[in-house]
Each structure stands twice: as structure tokens, then as C-alpha cells.
Amino acid sequence: MSKIVLSVESVSKQYRLGQTGTGMLMHDVNRWVHRIRGKEDPYKKLSVVNDRTKVSDSKYVWAIRDISFDVSQGEVLAIIGKNGSGKSTLLKILSRITSPTEGVVKMRGRLGSLLEVGTGMHPELTGKENIFLNGAILGMTKTEISRKFDDIVDFSGCARYIDTPVKRYSSGMIVRMGFAVAAFLEPEILIIDEVLAVGDAEFQLKAIDKMKQVAETEGRTVLFVSHNMTAVQSLCTRGILLNNGALTYTGSAEDCVKEYGDANYHEVRESAVAVRPDVIKTGRIEVSDFWFENREGERKFIFMSGDSIQMKLNYKSSLDELPFLSVSFALHDANGSPLAELWNFSVEGAEKVYPPSGTITCSINSLPLNAGRYYINITIRHRNQMDYLLKHAAYFDVLQSDFYGQGFMPNPKFGQFLLEQNWSTT
Amino acid sequence: MGSTLTNKEKDWDLVIEPVSSSMQALRISQIWKYRDLISLFVHRDFVAVYKQTILGPIWFFLQPILTTIIFTVVFGTAAKLSTDGLPKPVFYMSGIVLWNYFSEVLLKSSETFIAYRYIFAKVYFPRLVVPISIVFSNMLKLGVQLILFFAVYLYYCITTDLIEPTWHLLLIPLLIVPIALMGMGCGLLVAALTVKFRDLKFMVNFAVDLLKYVSPIIFPLSMIDGTLQTLILLNPMSAIIETFRVLCFGQGEFEWIYLASSLGMTFVLLAVGLFYFAKAEKTFIDTV
Numbered sequence: 081m082s083k084i085v086l087s088v089e090s091v092s093k094q095y096r097l098g099q100t101g102t103g104m105l106m107h108d109v110n111r112w113v114h115r116i117r118g119k120e121d122p123y124k125k126l127s128v129v130n131d132r133t134k135v136s137d138s139k140y141v142w143a144i145r146d147i148s149f150d151v152s153q154g155e156v157l158a159i160i161g162k163n164g165s166g167k168s169t170l171l172k173i174l175s176r177i178t179s180p181t182e183g184v185v186k187m188r189g190r191l192g193s194l195l196e197v198g199t200g201m202h203p204e205l206t207g208k209e210n211i212f213l214n215g216a217i218l219g220m221t222k223t224e225i226s227r228k229f230d231d232i233v234d235f236s237g238c239a240r241y242i243d244t245p246v247k248r249y250s251s252g253m254i255v256r257m258g259f260a261v262a263a264f265l266e267p268e269i270l271i272i273d274e275v276l277a278v279g280d281a282e283f284q285l286k287a288i289d290k291m292k293q294v295a296e297t298e299g300r301t302v303l304f305v306s307h308n309m310t311a312v313q314s315l316c317t318r319g320i321l322l323n324n325g326a327l328t329y330t331g332s333a334e335d336c337v338k339e340y341g342d343a344n345y346h347e348v349r350e351s352a353v354a355v356r357p358d359v360i361k362t363g364r365i366e367v368s369d370f371w372f373e374n375r376e377g378e379r380k381f382i383f384m385s386g387d388s389i390q391m392k393l394n395y396k397s398s399l400d401e402l403p404f405l406s407v408s409f410a411l412h413d414a415n416g417s418p419l420a421e422l423w424n425f426s427v428e429g430a431e432k433v434y435p436p437s438g439t440i441t442c443s444i445n446s447l448p449l450n451a452g453r454y455y456i457n458i459t460i461r462h463r464n465q466m467d468y469l470l471k472h473a474a475y476f477d478v479l480q481s482d483f484y485g486q487g488f489m490p491n492p493k494f495g496q497f498l499l500e501q502n503w504s505t506t
Numbered sequence: 507m508g509s510t511l512t513n514k515e516k517d518w519d520l521v522i523e524p525v526s527s528s529m530q531a532l533r534i535s536q537i538w539k540y541r542d543l544i545s546l547f548v549h550r551d552f553v554a555v556y557k558q559t560i561l562g563p564i565w566f567f568l569q570p571i572l573t574t575i576i577f578t579v580v581f582g583t584a585a586k587l588s589t590d591g592l593p594k595p596v597f598y599m600s601g602i603v604l605w606n607y608f609s610e611v612l613l614k615s616s617e618t619f620i621a622y623r624y625i626f627a628k629v630y631f632p633r634l635v636v637p638i639s640i641v642f643s644n645m646l647k648l649g650v651q652l653i654l655f656f657a658v659y660l661y662y663c664i665t666t667d668l669i670e671p672t673w674h675l676l677l678i679p680l681l682i683v684p685i686a687l688m689g690m691g692c693g694l695l696v697a698a699l700t701v702k703f704r705d706l707k708f709m710v711n712f713a714v715d716l717l718k719y720v721s722p723i724i725f726p727l728s729m730i731d732g733t734l735q736t737l738i739l740l741n742p743m744s745a746i747i748e749t750f751r752v753l754c755f756g757q758g759e760f761e762w763i764y765l766a767s768s769l770g771m772t773f774v775l776l777a778v779g780l781f782y783f784a785k786a787e788k789t790f791i792d793t794v
Contacts, residue, residue: 087518095792172791176522176630179788185522193629200625204554213550216543217629245557 086151091183143169161322189268203247236260369394384481402434410457547639601723611689616696633787694779698786727759
């Protein structure tokens with residue numbers, strides 16, 4: 081068994097809710113009185129489980145509660161959980177930005193993170209000066225930065241601008257430069273948060289490759305925080321699942337992803353479509369819900385390649401009947417490139433008359449998609465007039481499975497579709 | 507499993523614990539590790555401030571020159587305050603330059619947490635690096651202003667016989683150290699307190715401005731005696747400014763006890779400041 085490089089022992093963090101300032105002095109005094117009398121902090125026992133959807137009287141809350149886990153050298157650990165589950169708080173404690181209320185964290189070696197892209201860059205200084213400044217903020221010495229300087233510049237792709245003040249850079253260039261510095265920090269324990277959404281597609285690929293290199297070939301320990309289940313599955317060896325500030329599951333990355341998919345779907349996006357501010361509509365047709373189901377009729381947002389998927393849409397209209405109702409679910413990839421349009425006219429023709437309200441279902445028997453995240457745009461037209469448009473209405477993740485039954489899957493980098501195919505030699 | 511057990515016995519490189527259980531923040535070795543960051547911060551503060559300004563580094567001179575002129579006219583000529591028989595410009599400038607250093611270090615380092623909150627929210631480095639870099643970048647500025655001061659000083663040495671330079675001038679660098687520590691000590695304390703009580707920020711700006719008149723900048727200490735003098739000596743900067751004048755001009759009130767009490771106050775301020783700063787740095791991010 082390899083050596084443990086990070087040990088988290090029953091760590092908890094308490095926050096005070098609401099306005100800071102009012103009554104703080106009183107609480108501080110009260111705390112102090114308790115302390116000199118040798119009693120426990122009176123506000124520690126007040127707080128409740130962190131569930132942001134429920135109203136509670138308590139002004140204190142445990143952002144994370146009693147979390148313990150160990151990470152061994154070379155392990156790639158996924159930390160997953162929905163928004164507000166305590167992931168960021170945990171990372172903040174690990175990276176020493178804030179300290180725990182209770183518990184101890186022990187680690188060996190330097191911990192660095194890619195969540196600090198471009199921290200502390202000064203607009204008036206040149207790219208070169210900023211690489212040094214940024215590197216030093218992240219904990220590198222001048223000699224270390226000088227040694228890696230050419231690599232950093234090379235990786236950032238900003239060589240031509242290196243003596244220009246950063247204020248003349250495009251925002252993309254600043255991100256590239258920041259990421260490049262962070263990527264060459266080479267800490268023993270690396271934290272990767274979902275910053276990879278920044279930068280253009282070319283740079284994202286570069287960044288993901290760099291991450292893989294760090295994790296796989298250099299044998300560095302990585303903590304990977306992401307909502308992208310595909311990435312988690314392909315990169316991580318083990319996972320922990322956080323829910324309402326508590327650690328609810330530890331296991332292999334795959335199991336963790338499944339557990340997450342099962343446990344969390346319901347509350348996250350039910351009726352999310354109905355409250356979206358970015359919808360364009362006439363009001364003649366309202367969509368109250370849009371969701372995905374598996375073969376068993378359970379709501380899901382994670383599917384395997386080859387799974388059956390049903391896209392369902394609840395609608396209501398002010399009209400009595402709806403002839404010539406065109407419903408389209410357009411499938412996009414994460415970069416926004418259109419992949420396919422699922423359109424009722426193409427299957428049912430234009431003559432079908434829809435009732436004034438109901439549920440429309442579009443089923444795909446065997447999902448011919450490789451691992452990745454896929455988005456749906458909803459467009460509804462009635463008699464050729466657009467009544468409803470919602471871009472990125474919902475998304476689902478597809479995980480790799482043995483689609484062709486041979487234990488080999490094409491690389492998603494080279495294309496998202498899995499086509500039925502026959503090979504022969506003559 | 508056996509190997510893990512032995513591993514657990516081994517020393518960890520880093521142990522993170524709740525605030526109350528230890529005082530790790532002051533580890534000097536930690537700060538020494540970040541010395542390159544300090545020098546880069548100093549470089550940034552010194553170089554970047556006057557970029558894209560028309561007068562550029564002349565701003566370093568302009569402020570003390572203009573203040574000296576105004577003091578000479580208002581306090582020297584109009585109010586006819588004594589300057590211990592010294593040429594008015596050198597007298598005022600000596601006080602102004604030293605006081606500026608003190609107040610800048612104090613005010614800037616008191617804003618540490620507020621000014622750096624976006625960086626502190628994202629990355630860890632010993633927070634003390636920031637006030638230390640403020641001490642040094644302002645020390646460079648002080649150096650530049652002292653060159654100006656000694657230019658004026660030299661002018662009066664040559665044109666008048668009121669000033670006789672002595673080997674005492676060589677002791678001046680020793681006086682800079684307590685000013686730096688005093689400014690930083692007060693600044694750290696204020697920084698720690700402003701985390702929770704923002705009102706303090708306004709009070710401090712105001713207080714430092716007023717304190718300027720409770721120090722021998724516009725008048726010599728010899729002009730005042732009794733309780734009022736004791737009051738002025740309670741400002742630890744007073745003894746330093748007087749000592750500076752003694753070293754430069756051979757004029758002024760110098761007693762070892764004044765200097766010793768000033769140094770005593772400096773160390774108390776610094777210790778208290780460091781203590782509260784260390785406490786505040788661990789959790790301020792939850793409050794700011």
C-alpha cells in the first residue's frame with residue numbers, strides 16, 4: 081500500500097448566515113465569556129445540517145460536517161456533489177484559505193490548485209513580470225520560475241506579447257497565461273476545480289492533456305472537483321460524494337458517479353425549465369417541465385452509451401387544439417456545435433393534431449453517443465410561427481459503456497457519434 | 507497495512523488545525539520561503555504605481571517639496587513657530603519625510619485584508635508577506651525622498667554655517683528600523699480589527715492625520731515643556747524625529763530615556779499587532 085499524502089480527520093466548518101456585523105460584537109463577547117469560564121462555544125451547537133432549501137431559525141450552519149478521508153500517493157480522487165454540498169469549503173480548507181472550525185488536516189508535500197488561474201496579475205506589468213509575480217504568489221521561487229519560464233511561455237502561446245503590459249492582452253490570453261503558470265507549479269498534491277470551462281476549445285484540450293499527464297505519467301496525487309461525470313469517470317481512480325456538507329459515499333469513481341446520479345436528480349432540475357429567465361415565448365404555449373427518463377421511467381441525467389432515453393416535455397396551451405405543431409429538440413455538444421435535430425414532423429408528418437395540454441415524448445432506443453455532455457435546445461412552432469424557444473434547456477451526461485460489445489470504444493475526441501458499422505476483408 | 511501505520515507515525519509537512527489550537531502564522535521560516543514573493547511585490551508596487559502618468563517618478567519628490575513649502579509659509583513665516591534656529595525647509599522636510607514613511611506603512615498595511623481579499627480568497631501564502639512588502643516598497647520611496655532631503659541639506663551646509671555635518675549621519679539607517687516596525691505594528695493591529703469593524707478604517711485615516719500634530723514635525727520639542735511634552739513623547743514617533751534632527755543638525759532634545767521608551771512602545775505595538783494579525787488571517791475570509 082502506498083504512502084498516505086493527505087489525511088483529513090473529522091473536519092467541520094461552521095459559517096454564520098445573514099448579515100455580518102449586526103450583533104456580532106454581542107456574540108463575540110458571549111463567546112469570550114464562555115471561553116474564560118472554560119465552556120464550549122455556545123454557537124457551535126446551534127447550527128443545523130446545511131440544507132439551503134429549508135428555512136431554519138439558526139443563524140449558524142455547518143458547511144461541512146465531520147468529513148474524514150485519506151488520499152494515497154498517486155491517487156486521482158474525485159470530489160463530487162451538487163452545488164452547495166460543501167466541495168468548495170472543503171477545498172478552501174485544504175488550500176489553507178480558511179481554517180476548519182474543528183478537525184485536522186495533515187499533508188505531505190506542496191499542495192497547489194488550478195483554481196487560482198491568473199491570481200494577482202497586475203495590468204501595468206508585462207507578461208514576463210506577471211509570470212514571475214503569479215508564480216511567486218503560487219509559491220514558486222524565482223529560480224524555479226526562470227527554469228520553467230520557456231515552457232510556461234510556450235504552453236500559454238503568448239510568446240509574441242511577453243514584453244507587453246497585460247492590460248493589452250485579450251481576456252483569453254490572460255487566462256491562458258494564468259493556467260500555464262499554474263500548470264507548471266508541479267505540486268505534490270494538485271487540486272483541479274472546474275476551471276477548465278475557460279479558454280477556447282484548442283486550449284481546453286491542451287489543459288485536459290496536461291492534467292492527464294500530471295495524473296497518469298507523473299504519478300502525482302490529484303483531487304478533481306467536477307460536475308462533468310464523464311471526465312470524472314475517465315480520469316479518477318476513486319471518488320467521494322458530498323451531500324449537504326456530509327460525506328455520504330466513498331468508493332470507486334464509477335460507483336460514486338452512479339450514486340450521485342441516483343441520489344441527486346430529483347431536486348436539482350425539476351421544473352427548472354419553467355423558471356428560466358432566458359426563454360423566448362409568445363405565451364400561447366407554455367412548457368412546465370422537460371426531463372429525461374430511462375427505460376424504467378425513472379428520471380435520469382446520466383446515461384450510458386447504448387441506453388434507451390426518453391425526452392419528455394409537459395406543455396399547456398391557451399388554444400383549443402394544436403394542428404401543425406412543430407416540436408424540435410436540437411442536440412448540441414458542450415461547445416455549442418449542433419449534432420442532430422429530433423423533430424416530430426420528420427417522424428409523424430405535419431398533420432397530427434395535438435391536444436391543448438399533455439406530455440410529448442421523444443424516445444431513442446439505443447443512444448448512439450460517445451462519452452460527453454449533451455445539451456438540448458427546445459423550439460416549438462405553431463402554424464409556422466415561433467411560440468417557444470429555450471436554448472440549453474437541459475443536458476445529460478453520457479458515460480462510456482461497451483457499446484459494440486468488444487471491450488473497445490473509440491476516443492470521444494475523434495467524434496461523438498457511435499455509428500452501426502460492418503467491417504470485412506476480401 | 508503495516509507500512510501505512512509506520513507512515514502515520516512520520517512527521518507531516520503541514521498540519522492544518524482550527525484557529526484556537528495553535529499560533530502557526532508567525533513561523534519566520536515560512537516567510538523566508540516566500541522572500542521572492544516579497545521582492546516581486548516590492549518591485550510591482552514601486553514600478554507599477556507611476557506607469558502611464560506624465561510626471562512619473564517625479565511624484566516621489568513633489569509631495570514632500572510642496573508640503574515643505576506650505577509648512578514653511580504657514581507655520582514658519584505666518585505663525586512664526588520656532589525651528590530651533592535651523593533653516594525652515596530642512597527642519598520641516600526632515601519631519602515630513604519620516605512621518606510620511608510611518609503613516610504610509612501604517613495605512614497601507616492596515617488595508618492588507620481589504621485590498622488583497624480577492625487574492626487571499628483564492629490562494630494561500632503567509633499573509634504577513636503583504637505588510638512586509640509594504641515596509642520595503644515604502645522604504646525605497648523613503649530612500650528617494652531622503653536623497654532629496656540631503657540635497658537640500660547639502661545646499662544649506664554650503665551656503666550657510668547653521669549646519670555642520672558629523673559622523674552621526676551614519677547612524678540614520680538605524681533609525682529607519684523602528685519607524686518601519688512601528689508603522690507595521692500599528693498597521694497589523696488595525697488590519698486585524700478592521701476585518702470585523704470596518705468603521706475603524708475611517709477613524710485610522712483621521713487619527714494618523716491628527717497624530718501628525720502631536721509630534722515634533724511643525725515645531726521643535728524644545729518649544730514645549732511639562733505635561734504637554736510628556737503627551738507628545740507618548741507618540742513613539744516623536745523621539746525618533748527628534749533623534750533624527752540631533753543626528754543631522756546637532757540640534758534637538760535627545761535623552762536616552764525618550765528613545766528607549768519609544769523603542770519599548772514599538773515592540774509592544776509590534777507584538778500585539780502580530781498576535782492579532784495572526785489570529786485574524788486564519789478566518790478573515792469568512793468575514794470580509
